[in-house]
Amino acid sequence: AAKAQRVKRAIQVNRERGESPVRKHGSHHLVSTTNKPIRFNKLFFNEQRHYDDTSGKFRCSIPGVYFFTYHLTVYPKDARVGLYKNDKAVMLTYDQFQENNVDQASGSIVLRLEAGDEVWLQVYGDEKHGGIYADNTNDSTFSGFLLYPNTPATSQRR
Amino acid sequence: AAKAQRVKRAIQVNRERGESPVRKHGSHHLVSTTNKPIRFNKLFFNEQRHYDDTSGKFRCSIPGVYFFTYHLTVYPKDARVGLYKNDKAVMLTYDQFQENNVDQASGSIVLRLEAGDEVWLQVYGDEKHGGIYADNTNDSTFSGFLLYPNTPATSQRR
Amino acid sequence: AAKAQRVKRAIQVNRERGESPVRKHGSHHLVSTTNKPIRFNKLFFNEQRHYDDTSGKFRCSIPGVYFFTYHLTVYPKDARVGLYKNDKAVMLTYDQFQENNVDQASGSIVLRLEAGDEVWLQVYGDEKHGGIYADNTNDSTFSGFLLYPNTPATSQRR
Ligand SMILES: [Ca+2]
Ligand SMILES: [Ca+2]
Ligand SMILES: [Ca+2]
Numbered sequence: 001a002a003k004a005q006r007v008k009r010a011i012q013v014n015r016e017r018g019e020s021p022v023r024k025h026g027s028h029h030l031v032s033t034t035n036k037p038i039r040f041n042k043l044f045f046n047e048q049r050h051y052d053d054t055s056g057k058f059r060c061s062i063p064g065v066y067f068f069t070y071h072l073t074v075y076p077k078d079a080r081v082g083l084y085k086n087d088k089a090v091m092l093t094y095d096q097f098q099e100n101n102v103d104q105a106s107g108s109i110v111l112r113l114e115a116g117d118e119v120w121l122q123v124y125g126d127e128k129h130g131g132i133y134a135d136n137t138n139d140s141t142f143s144g145f146l147l148y149p150n151t152p153a154t155s156q157r158r
Numbered sequence: 159a160a161k162a163q164r165v166k167r168a169i170q171v172n173r174e175r176g177e178s179p180v181r182k183h184g185s186h187h188l189v190s191t192t193n194k195p196i197r198f199n200k201l202f203f204n205e206q207r208h209y210d211d212t213s214g215k216f217r218c219s220i221p222g223v224y225f226f227t228y229h230l231t232v233y234p235k236d237a238r239v240g241l242y243k244n245d246k247a248v249m250l251t252y253d254q255f256q257e258n259n260v261d262q263a264s265g266s267i268v269l270r271l272e273a274g275d276e277v278w279l280q281v282y283g284d285e286k287h288g289g290i291y292a293d294n295t296n297d298s299t300f301s302g303f304l305l306y307p308n309t310p311a312t313s314q315r316r
Numbered sequence: 317a318a319k320a321q322r323v324k325r326a327i328q329v330n331r332e333r334g335e336s337p338v339r340k341h342g343s344h345h346l347v348s349t350t351n352k353p354i355r356f357n358k359l360f361f362n363e364q365r366h367y368d369d370t371s372g373k374f375r376c377s378i379p380g381v382y383f384f385t386y387h388l389t390v391y392p393k394d395a396r397v398g399l400y401k402n403d404k405a406v407m408l409t410y411d412q413f414q415e416n417n418v419d420q421a422s423g424s425i426v427l428r429l430e431a432g433d434e435v436w437l438q439v440y441g442d443e444k445h446g447g448i449y450a451d452n453t454n455d456s457t458f459s460g461f462l463l464y465p466n467t468p469a470t471s472q473r474r
Contacts, residue, residue: 071424092296093297108264137396143424256416
């Protein structure tokens, strides 16, 4: 049982880029939209398919403690992003953009999740905070992995 | 024994925000002070209570290899932060602030710790480097978790 | 066998600084060079010696799923860095530098590696993107660790 669980540990890393596989000079491949999850459309590691690239959400199937981290390219406007757990923004990252000064913003979190819990990134606030950028030479990423699955002892304790 | 150790693995993520739960326009909730640890007053995951939110220090109880990471909102001045292990700054992160250009600064480290070792973040240098900011919509975080507990073989090797 | 594998888990964190242990005012300890891996010359945790500080490359000896993360000080010019896996840049991080505004850029990735696979950081593009800086009070780091070693089941699945 322990071995099976190890194999099934949820892991994923995802990268978003513009739709076009060809880099176009002067075209912005913005991916951020307000009021819905940021979709990371390039999946690097998603063997268990716990990240749904249609909804943009990670869905927990193995209860336990997870680590998530994201790294965003800030351009061409400010970025304010929330890490959501089940419709609640539990962490917020804000970075202001200035002309000719592309920036990087990042965040990490350790969370205990139950089966069915969902985690995703979303622009927090209105459109002027949607400066999360990606194209062929600029990545914005969202990664996560299971640290420790719940044990019988964990369940008893809680 | 293995199961017990797994359950006791030290994990924590902590978030600092201003004291006020209400966001006040124009009021700065600075949390950084020189010469003492930055206190992260919002505890997200600290089940084993290995992070002491009074002292601001993580204290190792399970010897092994740990991963720590932090993500700081840089505002309204420069930020220079040291990750300390037992009174020694083992890593330094520096980010300059410019008007209307809030930034994000982050760092990560893998460290082997013995029982009793302490790890924390602290402004490095004088007050002008204390621009670590947090309020209701801007987080600054410190996270960490045990990667691999020491084994008898580890102890022998060392 | 399980215990032995645990002990041998590849872990490393590395920090680059200038050659001089003494901080020199006005001298830049640039470490980035185009067309070859960035060498992290200060090894924090490299017990298994899976990071080769001569080549600048991490070499996988235990097949499995790995996590890597890097945090770079951007100065005194723009920085565009690729995380390479076997001569292919699988992730790119870009941050522009502006006068008096040192920045931080970071990235993370989850990757499945086979024995012999190599992972490293390298400036992507020409010299004007080589603004990765380190000196006695400014770190730039590269860390990584094994999340889950392959299991017989993993091998069968693939
Ligand atoms: Ca920048
Ligand atoms: Ca900024
Ligand atoms: Ca800056």
